[in-house]
Amino acid sequence: MAVVRRQQIVNAFLALICERGLESVSLDDVAAASGVQRSVIRHYMGNRAQLVHDAAATLIERYSELIRGAVGERPGAREIIRYLFSREWTADADFPDRAFDELFHEAARDPALRDRLRGAYDLLVELLAAGIRLDRPDLPPDAPAEQIAYQIVCLAEHNAAMQRLGFPPGQAAAAQALARRLAAGD
Template identity: 35%
Template sequence: MARPSVADERTKQIVEATIRTIGTNGITGASLDRIAEEAGMSRGHVRHFVGNREELLRASARSFYYDGAEGTSILPAGTDSVASALDHLFGDEFAAPGRENAVVLGFVEAARSDPALAELIVDAYRGTHELLARLIAVEHPDADADACASTAYGIVAIALHNVFLSDIVSVATGTASARATAERLLAALP
């Protein structure tokens, strides 16, 4: 088996440092200098391996959202039922406040001025809606495709609303209510 190239290893190291830096300092605090320091490299090495800041943010978002596989979703690999999707979206790990939320918000903020980054993020969430709609269709075969799609969209919107508010309000009370609301959406389907 071939050993990964030094360039690939360094790029991965820089991307991981970028994600950590955004999580700690927000997107505006994620300067190339700060990322280089977190990666244990010079700013010149960061630029050599990943290019400018926009290219670095795109590579980092690709790693964060896709984990190397295009066309995936924010749901874990192997999610094969609506219940397992809800367990993830309203589970302790996903709903807990923390650095991962800061990373997502940072990418969203940066995407406002970078259409390529925006497309990466939208694709990840679109993939989530599509996967959840397919799972709902299997469990609700009498529901039409539009109803499954809009229910999936609603569930993801509720989960994201809950996650982002969890940074500023108690996750303990909000998550149970958010999941119950998502379950009511599902119960309304034939």
């Protein structure tokens, strides 16, 4: 029951963040959206900071499931890059992207949240680096896979932001081609 109630509260919080932005969502708002008293929020979640951290954990889990579901357990770099530059990844989705963006900005003021979000990106970089090593077992030591993966993740993340702004899909295709060249060492 506690796990279900906590998830209900976190989901309501995330929906409110998408609707209004993080700064304007109070615990009273979350209680009303969850259909519970504010004291129930305090009982299950503690304070607002804990609720923010649990919301981040939920989003990270959802993004991880999306990626793993799309590319499998031991993907090569090509599969990961294809997904990171796909319409599925870059589509203008209010949820969870808007909530993630709000939490990303909050991380500038919250070191623990910043560490949690960085950890999520570290996992993405590690997954891509493993794919690069799988595709390029002869990768020279002076070109570490993690460095290449980091560059590709930066390119993919900024491409997603640019696509949400309405830049032409051809630009995304060019960015994807560049990412593939980076991964291949061309």
